[in-house]
Amino acid sequence: MNNEFRFFPEQASTLAPEVDALTLFVVATTVGVTLLVFFLLLLFAVLFRRRSDDHYPKPIHGNVPLEIIWCVIPTVICVVMFVWGVKVYSNIVVAPVDSMDIYVVGRQWMWKIQHPSGQREINALHVPVGRPVKLTITSEDVIHSFFVPAFRVKQDAVPGRYTSMWFQATKPGVYQIYCAEYCGTEHSRMIGKVTVMEEGDFQKWLSEGAENGQALQGRKLFTKLQCITCHSGNAQAKAPNLEGIYRKHIPISHQSGVKTPEGTKIFADDSYLRESILYPNAKVAAGWESIMPTYQGLATEEELLQVIAYIRSLQQGQTPPRLETTPTPASIQEKSSQKGEK
Amino acid sequence: MSQLELKSGVTHAEQAHEVHEKPNYLNHDHSVMSWLYTLDHKRIGILYLVSITAMFILGGIMAALVRVELSTPKGDFLTADTYNKSFTAHGVIMLFFFLIPSIPAVMGNFALPLMIGARDVAFPRLNLLSYYLYALGAGIGMVALLYGGVDTGWTFYTPYSSTYSNSYVTVMAVGLFCIGFSSILTGLNFVVTVHRMRCPGLTWFRLPLFIWAIYATSVVQLLGTPVIAITLALLGVERTLGVGIFDPRLGGDPVLFQHMFWFYSHPAVYIMILPSLGLISEVIATFSRKNVFGYKIIALSSVTIAVFGFIVWAHHMFTTGISPYAAMVFSFLTFSVAIPSGIKVFTWLATMYKGAISFETPMIYGIAFIGLFTIGGVTGLYLSTLGMDIHLHDTYFVVAHFHYIMVGGAILGFMAGLHFWWPKITGRMYSDFWGKLGAGIIFIGFNFTFFPQFILGYLGMPRRYHEYPEELQLLNVMSSAGATILAIGYTLPLIYLTHSFFWGEKAGKNPWGATTLDWTATDSPPSPHNFDQIPVVTEEPYHFERKEAGVVSH
Numbered sequence: 001m002n003n004e005f006r007f008f009p010e011q012a013s014t015l016a017p018e019v020d021a022l023t024l025f026v027v028a029t030t031v032g033v034t035l036l037v038f039f040l041l042l043l044f045a046v047l048f049r050r051r052s053d054d055h056y057p058k059p060i061h062g063n064v065p066l067e068i069i070w071c072v073i074p075t076v077i078c079v080v081m082f083v084w085g086v087k088v089y090s091n092i093v094v095a096p097v098d099s100m101d102i103y104v105v106g107r108q109w110m111w112k113i114q115h116p117s118g119q120r121e122i123n124a125l126h127v128p129v130g131r132p133v134k135l136t137i138t139s140e141d142v143i144h145s146f147f148v149p150a151f152r153v154k155q156d157a158v159p160g161r162y163t164s165m166w167f168q169a170t171k172p173g174v175y176q177i178y179c180a181e182y183c184g185t186e187h188s189r190m191i192g193k194v195t196v197m198e199e200g201d202f203q204k205w206l207s208e209g210a211e212n213g214q215a216l217q218g219r220k221l222f223t224k225l226q227c228i229t230c231h232s233g234n235a236q237a238k239a240p241n242l243e244g245i246y247r248k249h250i251p252i253s254h255q256s257g258v259k260t261p262e263g264t265k266i267f268a269d270d271s272y273l274r275e276s277i278l279y280p281n282a283k284v285a286a287g288w289e290s291i292m293p294t295y296q297g298l299a300t301e302e303e304l305l306q307v308i309a310y311i312r313s314l315q316q317g318q319t320p321p322r323l324e325t326t327p328t329p330a331s332i333q334e335k336s337s338q339k340g341e342k
Numbered sequence: 343m344s345q346l347e348l349k350s351g352v353t354h355a356e357q358a359h360e361v362h363e364k365p366n367y368l369n370h371d372h373s374v375m376s377w378l379y380t381l382d383h384k385r386i387g388i389l390y391l392v393s394i395t396a397m398f399i400l401g402g403i404m405a406a407l408v409r410v411e412l413s414t415p416k417g418d419f420l421t422a423d424t425y426n427k428s429f430t431a432h433g434v435i436m437l438f439f440f441l442i443p444s445i446p447a448v449m450g451n452f453a454l455p456l457m458i459g460a461r462d463v464a465f466p467r468l469n470l471l472s473y474y475l476y477a478l479g480a481g482i483g484m485v486a487l488l489y490g491g492v493d494t495g496w497t498f499y500t501p502y503s504s505t506y507s508n509s510y511v512t513v514m515a516v517g518l519f520c521i522g523f524s525s526i527l528t529g530l531n532f533v534v535t536v537h538r539m540r541c542p543g544l545t546w547f548r549l550p551l552f553i554w555a556i557y558a559t560s561v562v563q564l565l566g567t568p569v570i571a572i573t574l575a576l577l578g579v580e581r582t583l584g585v586g587i588f589d590p591r592l593g594g595d596p597v598l599f600q601h602m603f604w605f606y607s608h609p610a611v612y613i614m615i616l617p618s619l620g621l622i623s624e625v626i627a628t629f630s631r632k633n634v635f636g637y638k639i640i641a642l643s644s645v646t647i648a649v650f651g652f653i654v655w656a657h658h659m660f661t662t663g664i665s666p667y668a669a670m671v672f673s674f675l676t677f678s679v680a681i682p683s684g685i686k687v688f689t690w691l692a693t694m695y696k697g698a699i700s701f702e703t704p705m706i707y708g709i710a711f712i713g714l715f716t717i718g719g720v721t722g723l724y725l726s727t728l729g730m731d732i733h734l735h736d737t738y739f740v741v742a743h744f745h746y747i748m749v750g751g752a753i754l755g756f757m758a759g760l761h762f763w764w765p766k767i768t769g770r771m772y773s774d775f776w777g778k779l780g781a782g783i784i785f786i787g788f789n790f791t792f793f794p795q796f797i798l799g800y801l802g803m804p805r806r807y808h809e810y811p812e813e814l815q816l817l818n819v820m821s822s823a824g825a826t827i828l829a830i831g832y833t834l835p836l837i838y839l840t841h842s843f844f845w846g847e848k849a850g851k852n853p854w855g856a857t858t859l860d861w862t863a864t865d866s867p868p869s870p871h872n873f874d875q876i877p878v879v880t881e882e883p884y885h886f887e888r889k890e891a892g893v894v895s896h
């Protein structure tokens with residue numbers, strides 16, 4: 001570990017130099033203004049010190065040009081900071097479309113990470129260098145925040161919803177992950193490491209020990225949680241066919257128990273799928289009875305991610321037959337292994 | 343300034359050693375009951391002063407625990423839970439039990455009626471009730487701390503605070519609820535007082551700037567505090583009854599809490615800082631013997647800041663996943679509040695320009711204030727800049743920034759005010775030498791403590807960390823060393839002010855040559871009813887001119 005003194009953390013993502021350039025601009029202007037204030041403060045204190053006890057200066061009532069100057073200059077500086085800040089921010093929030101997906105679940109006090117290929121890690125994240133990576137983040141309990149200073153990005157993990165963040169690492173190495181949102185006793189131990197690897201090494205790492213793809217595990221859950229009994233994808237189905245619905249506009253008939261106008265549609269993204277499973281009545285697909293039970297408490301956040309990964313991957317005609325025998329569900333293994341860790 | 347005839351015997355009281363003095367508000371009745379049941383705004387101000395000083399010491403001890411722990415990277419001094427409880431107690435005590443009542447309730451109570459030529463506030467009984475609600479709330483808060491503390495951080499974020507924390511959150515919420523009502527009633531009282539009790543001739547644009555600031559602050563207290571009261575009540579309901587409001591497992595929304603919390607707590611920053619801004623204008627004008635440059639702009643900017651303060655709250659939530667468009671709007675609005683604050687700094691400089699500046703302790707605090715408030719203000723710009731806040735949010739950068747505003751700004755303003763009005767409050771002077779020395783030590787200690795934290799924050803050290811990576815130790819040690827110096831700086835005033843209270847030289851009516859009614863028209867200390875006759879004001883404040891010591895012109 002290098003112990004040299006530094007003012008800026010390492011720059012290891014495409015965003016880091018952008019953020020630092022903005023920072024340098026803000027530092028330069030604000031240090032300039034601050035030094036000017038300090039200088040005038042001391043100068044006036046010396047020049048205009050009280051000479052004698054009956055030194056009464058003449059009042060000054062105002063000076064319009066001066067006042068205009070000190071309104072306009074700070075305003076201009078602020079506008080530049082604002083616009084530049086928005087520019088950098090939009091690069092931070094908008095992930096490139098070809099990003100690679102990785103899923104992050106925070107809980108007291110660890111980060112659990114799933115790769116679509118089925119790799120899972122705890123308090124560690126392996127990513128390839130030079131490829132944009134998009135993290136979809138949630139929490140099982142309280143709010144946490146996934147923070148990688150070397151990448152200059154941070155995103156809260158909020159229970160009950162998905163948030164996302166992206167980065168593209170620029171140099172191989174190991175970087176610190178922190179939990180930035182206070183989350184209880186071991187908040188300061190909710191840390192980990194991002195390992196940035198060359199593409200080849202990363203592919204090798206991915207293939208090592210990847211038992212089952214995330215979607216494959218989701219497929220098992222789809223049967224185990226009885227989704228298949230209703231969403232059977234055939235003519236007798238009691239529920240809509242889920243094949244190919246991901247990222248489509250779905251017609252709905254009710255929202256939070258209230259009838260919606262004819263033709264209302266909803267965009268079926270990850271958050272919508274999650275909501276459909278946990279709060280089926282929040283939005284009811286048009287033409288169906290709302291008979292779907294809630295799966296709150298029956299599936300962990302990680303299992304939800306797997307089921308959703310499965311629905312995402314589900315194409316025309318791929319719904320499995322109803323009576324597929326399932327091997328031991330992945331979730332049971334997962335639960336017992338967590339107990340060991342805590 | 344006012345049409346007041348004064349007997350020379352009073353003016354020269356400082357020369358006459360122990361002659362039969364006119365009774366003042368301190369000595370006209372010595373009984374304990376006369377203090378506990380007092381309706382006199384000045385005595386209520388003193389009750390607050392004593393209470394918040396006790397709270398400040400307690401909050402300071404908590405900060406000391408935190409800084410000792412952080413002088414090493416490992417968590418070897420306190421357990422993680424004790425550490426979490428310490429920084430929570432530090433935050434809650436300093437913000438709710440000390441800073442929010444500090445200038446408004448201490449200085450406001452003492453000086454507001456004196457400065458507007460009133461015999462008391464509009465509702466003296468309500469004023470006493472405010473104090474007792476404060477005392478009750480602080481008492482309940484202490485019970486929560488003694489029984490085992492609260493470990494949520496002063497921000498009480500849900501669902502941690504509502505369902506996960508095993509600490510005394512509900513009790514603390516009840517305490518804060520009481521304090522909230524105290525704050526609302528004080529605000530109400532001051533608003534009515536400024537509207538209804540100004541003495542003849544004291545029009546709005548003749549009001550001293552401190553009054554404008556207190557007025558704006560009171561409006562914020564009145565409008566903002568009910569929201570935090572509701573938020574805490576809902577938190578209590580979810581915690582005790584399990585009704586889903588904020589916890590998603592119960593069907594609630596955790597981010598809703600943050601919206602409600604910051605809707606109050608951002609304006610609350612202005613409850614702490616606005617009165618300081620007003621007070622510094624008084625101090626700079628008095629010690630420069632100059633009228634405040636751009637009086638009307640400063641007066642109105644206090645009100646503007648108060649109003650704008652209500653529409654920037656979501657700048658605390660840029661990383662929660664709020665809509666990017668909302669983030670841009672809130673960033674923009676935040677920049678627009680920055681500008682009036684910046685203008686205030688320039689007007690103080692312009693007030694000093696071609697003045698006749700003298701450097702007694704209050705002015706030293708005033709100058710230190712301008713410096714630290716400037717740093718606090720400009721670092722706020724780092725956080726309003728969206729692209730930077732994502733990296734800086736929830737790191738030590740934020741901690742450093744708000745300490746520059748709240749310690750460098752609010753507390754130094756409070757110290758300036760305390761040293762400014764001390765002769766009026768007690769009728770006695772303190773040692774100027776020790777006063778300046780204290781101010782200098784505080785200034786140095788403060789910068790040593792908090793400047794390194796800006797760098798720590800940019801390096802990525804998250805706030806509320808019990809342990810941290812080894813490479814950050816150097817800066818943390820600097821910070822802890824600075825805190826030690828700061829602690830020494832804070833102890834000095836406790837000693838020399840106590841000394842002055844008993845043995846200080848008699849101050850005389852107007853030792854600083856100030857122009858506002860609190861100095862020109864009352865004795866030091868003032869009589870129980872402030873004025874022998876209600877003064878009449880005939881001109882703008884800050885009209886400094888050569889005059890016989892203590893004799894009021896017009």
Ligand SMILES: [Cu+2]
Pocket residue numbers: 144145179180181182183184187188190
């Ligand atoms: Cu955390």
Ligand SMILES: [Cu+2]
Pocket residue numbers: 607608611654655657658
């Ligand atoms: Cu704020």
